[in-house]
Amino acid sequence: MASPKSEPSELLSRRKLLQVGAGGLAIAGSVAGWQWLQARQFGQSARIPMMGRKESKAEESTSPMQVLREFDYGTVKQENGRTIREFRIIAGTSPLRLNSATSYITWNYNGRVPGPTLRAKAGDRVRVLFLNKGGHAHTMHFHGIHPDTMDGVRPVSNGKAFIYEFDAEPYGVHLYHCHISPVTRHIGKGLYGMFIIDPPEERPPADEMVLVMGGYDLNDDRRNELYAFNALPNYYMRTPIQIYQRQQVRLYLLNMIEFDPAVTFHIHANFFQVYPTGRTLTPAYETDVITMGTAERHILEFAYPHSGKYMFHPHQDAIAEAGCMGMFDVLPITS
Numbered sequence: 001m002a003s004p005k006s007e008p009s010e011l012l013s014r015r016k017l018l019q020v021g022a023g024g025l026a027i028a029g030s031v032a033g034w035q036w037l038q039a040r041q042f043g044q045s046a047r048i049p050m051m052g053r054k055e056s057k058a059e060e061s062t063s064p065m066q067v068l069r070e071f072d073y074g075t076v077k078q079e080n081g082r083t084i085r086e087f088r089i090i091a092g093t094s095p096l097r098l099n100s101a102t103s104y105i106t107w108n109y110n111g112r113v114p115g116p117t118l119r120a121k122a123g124d125r126v127r128v129l130f131l132n133k134g135g136h137a138h139t140m141h142f143h144g145i146h147p148d149t150m151d152g153v154r155p156v157s158n159g160k161a162f163i164y165e166f167d168a169e170p171y172g173v174h175l176y177h178c179h180i181s182p183v184t185r186h187i188g189k190g191l192y193g194m195f196i197i198d199p200p201e202e203r204p205p206a207d208e209m210v211l212v213m214g215g216y217d218l219n220d221d222r223r224n225e226l227y228a229f230n231a232l233p234n235y236y237m238r239t240p241i242q243i244y245q246r247q248q249v250r251l252y253l254l255n256m257i258e259f260d261p262a263v264t265f266h267i268h269a270n271f272f273q274v275y276p277t278g279r280t281l282t283p284a285y286e287t288d289v290i291t292m293g294t295a296e297r298h299i300l301e302f303a304y305p306h307s308g309k310y311m312f313h314p315h316q317d318a319i320a321e322a323g324c325m326g327m328f329d330v331l332p333i334t335s
């Protein structure tokens with residue numbers, strides 16, 4: 001097992017990152033065909049609308065459409081007969097325009113909120129090269145099973161790096177986040193992301209997407225004034241998520257809202273099947289409202305029989321009204 005190191009400049013020089021980026025790692029954006037490539041990698045096929053990325057200038061730092069269907073499978077290597085997935089993460093600080101009146105200084109991983117959706121297969125070795133350029137001490141604390149040395153609670157100072165390395169287990173939908181105190185502040189400012197471990201046997205093809213619920217405490221009163229799916233309040237109301245009628249959707253859903261003990265998630269005019277924490281291969285039950293405490297996450301599967309526009313939101317309607325609202329635009333299929 002590799003031992004943790006903390007020599008930042010050598011491990012994660014800008015030049016090296018650029019080299020890796022050119023090789024296809026999604027650090028600072030996606031390229032045309034990326035999504036298709038990702039789907040191909042795991043041998044999947046599903047009908048997925050090609051959505052334009054009409055972002056305003058203010059939203060360039062984080063695109064909820066990019067967050068929605070982009071998975072970072074890392075750089076795959078073989079070492080001693082094992083599959084290694086190597087990810088590169090940089091903690092940073094950057095402003096995000098939440099609405100016409102509010103610009104918010106986020107702390108983030110790879111320049112986006114939520115951070116990249118890291119994805120591995122059960123049994124892979126995960127290696128995360130973490131460089132902190134955020135101006136404060138930060139960490140990456142992963143959910144999953146790993147030794148305490150890899151638990152991400154020891155501060156990584158600004159300008160330093162750390163290598164987190166562990167086996168990907170157990171399969172399911174997990175998360176990572178900064179674990180510097182006060183954690184409410186480090187998470188609330190944007191240092192969180194999803195971590196998917198696929199089961200050894202692939203799940204069936206589906207239109208896979210990621211929604212992460214977050215809250216913003218704008219005035220440090222330990223309450224959230226704004227909420228969002230994938231960082232930007234009301235974004236998916238303005239730009240509904242296109243899906244195809246009768247196409248199975250696999251939604252990886254994570255609640256990262258601090259200060260509110262729990263929220264629900266509800267979709268209109270349909271029911272979804274629940275795979276709790278993604279830890280099952282068959283659904284545990286079916287419902288149309290699910291309750292999730294902070295850091296709870298599930299896989300929800302559904303297909304819309306009817307075309308049209310359908311809202312999704314927490315059923316704490318005050319939270320929905322403060323930005324955690326979205327819409328599916330179900331496109332008709334004729335065949």
Ligand SMILES: [Cu+2]
Nearest residue numbers: 138178180186
């Ligand atoms: Cu932090």
